[in-house]
Amino acid sequence: MNGGYTGKILNVDLTSRKTSIIETAKYEDWGGGHGIGSAVFWDLCKDKTVSGFDPGNVVTIMTSPLSGTNAPAVAGRTEVQGIGVQGYPIEWFTRSNFGGRFSGMLKFAGWDGIAIQGKADKPVWIDMRNDDVQIRDAGDLWGLDTLETQEEIWRRVTGELNDWWSTGRGRDNGRTTQRPAVLTIGPAGERMTRVAALLHDAGNGAGQGGFGGVFGSKNLKAISVIGTGGVKVADPSALMAAREWSNKYAIAGNWDNYQPAPFGMGFHSAPGSAAAAYAPTPPIPIGPMGCMACQHNCRVRFGGGQTNGSSCLDFLFYMWDARKHGGKPTQVLQDAVDLVQRAGINTFEMEGTIIWLANLYGMGLIGRGKKIESSLPFDQIGETIFAKQLFDAIVEGKDIGKDLAQGSARAAEAWGRYDEDTASGVLPLQAWGYPQHYDARTEVEWGYGSLLGERDINEHDFNIWVYWVPTVATLSGAQPPMSAEELSELMAKKLVPYSDPMMMDYSDEGIYSESMAKLVAWHRHYTRFYKQSLAYCDWSWADFYNTYGPDHVGMTGEGEQKFFNAVTGKNITFEEGLETGRKIWNLDRAIWVLQGRHKDMEFFTEQNYQVGAVPGFTTFEAPYVVPVHENGTWSYKNVAGRKLDKGKVEEWKVKYYKLEGWDPESGCPTRETLEKLGLANVADELAAAKKLPA
Amino acid sequence: MVHDLPAPEAELAERLLATVPFEQQLMGSRLNPMRGSVRVDLRTLNEAASFMETAAYEEIMDPRAQANIGYVDPLGLALWIETVFGDTGLADAVREVAAGAASYAAAVGPVRELVLGRLEQCEQVLAAEGATDERVASDAPQSDGEAG
Ligand code: SF4
Numbered sequence: 107m108n109g110g111y112t113g114k115i116l117n118v119d120l121t122s123r124k125t126s127i128i129e130t131a132k133y134e135d136w137g138g139g140h141g142i143g144s145a146v147f148w149d150l151c152k153d154k155t156v157s158g159f160d161p162g163n164v165v166t167i168m169t170s171p172l173s174g175t176n177a178p179a180v181a182g183r184t185e186v187q188g189i190g191v192q193g194y195p196i197e198w199f200t201r202s203n204f205g206g207r208f209s210g211m212l213k214f215a216g217w218d219g220i221a222i223q224g225k226a227d228k229p230v231w232i233d234m235r236n237d238d239v240q241i242r243d244a245g246d247l248w249g250l251d252t253l254e255t256q257e258e259i260w261r262r263v264t265g266e267l268n269d270w271w272s273t274g275r276g277r278d279n280g281r282t283t284q285r286p287a288v289l290t291i292g293p294a295g296e297r298m299t300r301v302a303a304l305l306h307d308a309g310n311g312a313g314q315g316g317f318g319g320v321f322g323s324k325n326l327k328a329i330s331v332i333g334t335g336g337v338k339v340a341d342p343s344a345l346m347a348a349r350e351w352s353n354k355y356a357i358a359g360n361w362d363n364y365q366p367a368p369f370g371m372g373f374h375s376a377p378g379s380a381a382a383a384y385a386p387t388p389p390i391p392i393g394p395m396g397c398m399a400c401q402h403n404c405r406v407r408f409g410g411g412q413t414n415g416s417s418c419l420d421f422l423f424y425m426w427d428a429r430k431h432g433g434k435p436t437q438v439l440q441d442a443v444d445l446v447q448r449a450g451i452n453t454f455e456m457e458g459t460i461i462w463l464a465n466l467y468g469m470g471l472i473g474r475g476k477k478i479e480s481s482l483p484f485d486q487i488g489e490t491i492f493a494k495q496l497f498d499a500i501v502e503g504k505d506i507g508k509d510l511a512q513g514s515a516r517a518a519e520a521w522g523r524y525d526e527d528t529a530s531g532v533l534p535l536q537a538w539g540y541p542q543h544y545d546a547r548t549e550v551e552w553g554y555g556s557l558l559g560e561r562d563i564n565e566h567d568f569n570i571w572v573y574w575v576p577t578v579a580t581l582s583g584a585q586p587p588m589s590a591e592e593l594s595e596l597m598a599k600k601l602v603p604y605s606d607p608m609m610m611d612y613s614d615e616g617i618y619s620e621s622m623a624k625l626v627a628w629h630r631h632y633t634r635f636y637k638q639s640l641a642y643c644d645w646s647w648a649d650f651y652n653t654y655g656p657d658h659v660g661m662t663g664e665g666e667q668k669f670f671n672a673v674t675g676k677n678i679t680f681e682e683g684l685e686t687g688r689k690i691w692n693l694d695r696a697i698w699v700l701q702g703r704h705k706d707m708e709f710f711t712e713q714n715y716q717v718g719a720v721p722g723f724t725t726f727e728a729p730y731v732v733p734v735h736e737n738g739t740w741s742y743k744n745v746a747g748r749k750l751d752k753g754k755v756e757e758w759k760v761k762y763y764k765l766e767g768w769d770p771e772s773g774c775p776t777r778e779t780l781e782k783l784g785l786a787n788v789a790d791e792l793a794a795a796k797k798l799p800a
Numbered sequence: 801m802v803h804d805l806p807a808p809e810a811e812l813a814e815r816l817l818a819t820v821p822f823e824q825q826l827m828g829s830r831l832n833p834m835r836g837s838v839r840v841d842l843r844t845l846n847e848a849a850s851f852m853e854t855a856a857y858e859e860i861m862d863p864r865a866q867a868n869i870g871y872v873d874p875l876g877l878a879l880w881i882e883t884v885f886g887d888t889g890l891a892d893a894v895r896e897v898a899a900g901a902a903s904y905a906a907a908v909g910p911v912r913e914l915v916l917g918r919l920e921q922c923e924q925v926l927a928a929e930g931a932t933d934e935r936v937a938s939d940a941p942q943s944d945g946e947a948g
Contacts, residue, residue: 366862379863425830425838434866461839468822468841534839578831581869583903584857722876726827726839729873729904 109340110138110171110674112216115146116239118232120324121161121224123241130218137670137683138170138218139185140201140638141690146221147187147199148693148788154199154700158191158316159298159323161225167212167289167329168219170641174210174337175345175399177669178352179373179646182397184209184289184306185638189701190315190561191300192455194515194539198560199697201638202312204289204304205397208331209641211287215333226325229296233263234331235286236273244327251448252292252305253414259330260285273334282334290328291318292450293501298322299511301459301500303452308395308415309405313452314540314561316513340675348668355652355661356401365653368575368587370404371566373646373660374653377403386412386435402646413443420446423453424460426488442493449497454562458534458541459514460487460496463506465532466523472506478521480506515539529712536562537710546714547748548730549573550617554626557708558762560698565633567648568625572612576742577731587658588651590733591740600650600663601628602681612745613734618754623762628684634694635687636666688766689783692775695768696788699797705759705773710750718749769799805889805918810929813922815885819843826880828852831869840870845885848872849915854905874898874907877915890918 115128133142143166148154151164165188172180183205190200212219215236229244247255263286264271273280288306295302295318302318303311321327339345353359357376370379378394386408395415396403405417413421420443427438446453466472467484474481482505486492499507509517518524518533527533536542536553540562546553549572555563571593579586588596594607601609601624608621609628616622636642649660663680671677678686695703721728728746736743760770767779776799780789792798808816820843828840828851842848854860855867875898882891894911901907 366858366864368861370863376864464841465822468825470822574831578860578869579857581831581854581871581904582857582860583905721873722826722828722880726829726837728829728871728876 108675109338110175110670112213112218112337114217115142115168115219115221116217116234117150118220118222118239118241119224120222120226120230120241120326123226123230125239125241128221135686136690137635137639137686138172139168139641140187140634141686142166142219142639143168143185143187143201144690144693144697146219148697150221150223151189154189154697155702156189158189158197158320160189161324162223163189163320163323165222165317165320165324166219167208167222169209169212169217170639171674172640172669173398174213175339175669175673176349177345177673178349178356178399178401179397179643180641180669181399182207182210183641183643184212184312185641186304186312186315186317188315188317188320190317191298191319192314192316192452192513192539193560194513196702198538198701198703199694200315200560202304202315202317203638203641204306204310204312205643206287206307206310207284207398208287208289208306208310210337210398211284211331211333213333213337214282214335215331216335217331220329222324222326225323229325229327231259231326231328231330233259234329234333235263236333236335244325247327248296249293252290252450253448255290255292255328256288256305256307259288259290259328263330263332271332275334279336280334282332284332286330286332288328288330290450291321291326292448294449294451294497294511295319295322296327297501297503297511299451299500300513300516301452301455301511303450305447305450308407309413309417309420309447310397311420311447311453313420313454314564316452318450318452337673339673341672344672345669348665348672351668352401352661352665355649355655355665357654358401360654363654367653368570368578371570371645372652373402373649374655375402375404375646378406379404386437386440397643400643400646402643404645408440412440414447416443416447420453423457424488424493426460438488438490438493441490445490445494445497449501451497451500454541454543455513456496459510459517461541462514462518462527462533463487463496465527469532478506482506513539514541525712529716531713531717535711536714544569544573545730546710547718547750548612548732548745550612550622550750551625551629553710553714554622554758554762555629557710558626558630558759559694563629563633564644565629565637566644567629567632567650571651572610572732573730576733577729580729580731580742580744586742589740590735590742593733594735594740596650596659599659600648601625602663603684604628608735610733611735612732613736613743614745614748616735618751618758618761620761620765623758623765626762627688627765630691631684631687633687634690635683639686639690640666640670640683642666689785692766692780692783693785693788695775696780696785696792699772699774699792700795703773705763705771708759708773709752710755714750715752715755716749718747721746772799774799805893805921807921807925808887808918810925812885812887813925813929816845816887816890816919816922817926820884824884826872826876826884828870828872831871837871842872845881845915846919848877848880849912849919852908852912854908856905871904874901874904874911877911881915887918890915 303313391409392406394403395407424442472478594610598607604624609625652660729744730746859865859867878894
């Protein structure tokens with residue numbers, strides 16, 4: 107018996123206000139989530155070069171076959187794709203993702219996903235109640251913030267809280283006490299800003315890509331879904347056995363042997379532990395909170411309901427006041443989080459923007475009577491009043507908010523500061539207009555992945571082991587749990603089919619090597635399939651090293667496909683999943699090529715090539731201790747302040763392109779590569795657009 | 801160790817207690833696994849020394865301990881003290897402590913103590929001199945807070 111898929115994707119044309127059904131079966135080979143989203147986008151978006159704000163843009167909101175099941179750290183995540191409006195200088199086709207219960211509820215309502223095209227003539231919201239889908243007028247929701255919108259929709263759909271909601275279809279499959287899962291925009295999205303997020307429930311947001319603004323451009327305020335069905339599982343006993351097996355790798359199976367996992371990150375971590383590290387001051391009671399069916403429940407709910415449960419990255423974007431309080435978030439941060447979430451603004455973009463504004467202010471370039479005229483209270487950066495006035499300015503398009511609503515890269519261009527500020531690092535962008543997350547000069551794999559893609563990858567699979575653990579151990583004068591050599595051996599076992607220990611070599615030579623190309627390729631393929639298509643959560647997977655695993659070896663390579671096969675009844679190997687990831691990565695690459703991607707535009711911002719050492723003066727990321735293989739020996743070494751050599755990066759790109767079967771001159775997948783992946787139609791469309799390499 | 805340093809002249813004492821302009825600030829880093837390393841702008845010696853903190857590896861690994869790492873590169877700090885504040889004696893003393901410490905954790909306490917002790921010395925010098933409280937080194941605009 108097949109399971110996991112409901113068999114249908116909702117296709118919504120907002121222009122005509124008509125809906126139709128796309129058969130999931132046509133797309134099942136893509137796995138789910140991102141893979142299906144890219145394939146549906148490819149088929150439905152006729153002109154892939156349009157702006158993200160154009161009605162022709164297609165937004166997909168996809169579940170995984172594991173959504174709504176009890177597979178761990180996967181069941182509640184939803185993938186969003188389409189032409190984003192945040193990317194710079196081109197609005198790349200991009201992705202975002204959010205947790206919670208939206209994907210599970212979509213499945214319970216009988217849907218594998220939603221594709222949205224066109225533009226409504228006036229504000230609407232989509233009301234999904236099992237099979238019944240209505241496009242409703244949202245005139246009276248327009249202007250509400252993200253929390254108010256959700257509450258209002260809950261009232262309209264299910265009435266008073268705590269009531270049963272009944273479809274009248276019977277007791278066992280027609281009733282629920284759940285509220286609808288609502289995905290909504292706030293005022294920042296309504297104003298079509300490029301910094302607007304999609305928000306769902308408490309603290310779940312899809313910020314990167316600017317999909318809030320895309321919803322706004324379509325006059326789409328919200329999507330609400332409630333379902334009373336379930337998810338068909340091909341082999342329920344295999345699924346239960348897999349979950350019990352995975353418990354041995356989680357605290358759930360190790361109550362008597364609790365071991366703190368590094369930083370509370372990863373599958374083995376205790377519920378609420380990562381967020382607990384940043385519990386506010388003065389202390390308030392906290393309890394673990396998480397997404398549907400997750401064993402980790404990494405986030406927390408605050409006793410008084412502060413921040414509506416935002417406690418992940420969104421909670422850390424305005425840490426200025428915390429500095430005065432030993433790094434502990436204060437009331438100011440809680441207020442700022444509340445404000446930014448209600449307005450529906452991307453916190454990651456705001457964090458980089460505020461750093462930049464502070465720098466400009468420090469340099470005497472912004473403020474009343476300054477080169478960049480603004481009446482915002484810059485002397486109160488770090489206080490609630492500054493955050494409020496900044497967000498209001500962005501939402502209302504006034505003062506500098508008019509430019510900042512276009513994102514910091516475009517604002518910098520408008521102010522004539524892009525080149526200078528990204529070269530110096532005063533404006534901390536890494537590539538494609540996205541704020542720097544981890545440093546491309548030191549943690550190159552992160553940077554390369556973002557550069558070859560279209561956004562900050564935000565994938566921590568290697569980050570914790572190649573950076574955090576060795577760095578903190580070095581700072582503390584302690585031994586990390588794995589030596590650099592042991593790390594390279596573990597990764598060689600896990601990173602099939604390459605199985606190359608030199609992939610962990612982050613030395614000055616290693617970062618330009620063929621092995622580094624393999625590492626980047628493996629990561630692109632792994633995440634495209636397992637994390638973004640099957641929706642395994644970045645905060646628990648990949649599971650390379652596990653505190654409780656036999657010899658501390660984690661589940662990756664065995665766990666991911668175990669759950670997938672149990673739920674779907676398919677029988678894929680881990681490597682087959684990676685191959686599907688390669689196929690998805692190539693399809694995405696083809697879309698970017700159609701949009702104008704070429705080797706000659708794949709550059710980091712200049713600071714990555716120009717600004718190097720001198721900790722404290724030109725880099726704050728010091729130390730940056732990573733595994734290196736030098737003179738035949740593995741060790742951990744501080745590489746802080748390293749500059750990238752532009753010529754060597756260019757040579758490395760060619761190594762990478764060749765490994766992927768892409769044209770070394772343009773970086774475009776070749777016909778041969780696309781055909782091998784079963785993407786001959788993609789090659790044809792590239793050829794028709796005169797983008798296919800000769 | 802600070803008592804090995806001769807008391808500073810009033811002029812140097814004032815400089816060491818001053819807030820430097822933005823262009824001369826030192827960057828520190830708060831290590832934060834959920835967000836990444838977060839830059840911290842440091843404009844006074846007191847801020848820089850007070851910001852330096854760490855904890856045992858086990859505590860940092862265990863989120864329940866809520867331990868923090870406030871990182872200021874000790875050699876960067878020494879360079880800052882020398883080039884921006886002009887206190888070669890203090891800079892060399894910081895370098896000496898850093899060179900003798902096996903790790904950042906081992907250096908934090910002594911460096912902090914050294915710098916804060918020097919600032920106390922400065923306060924005493926100025927109190928004795930009856931110096932004014934005018935300590936802003938420049939009229940450049942100031943920002944305060946953690947960049948991120
Ligand atoms: S690890 Fe955290 S973010 Fe990921 S699915 Fe679980 S609760 Fe959600």
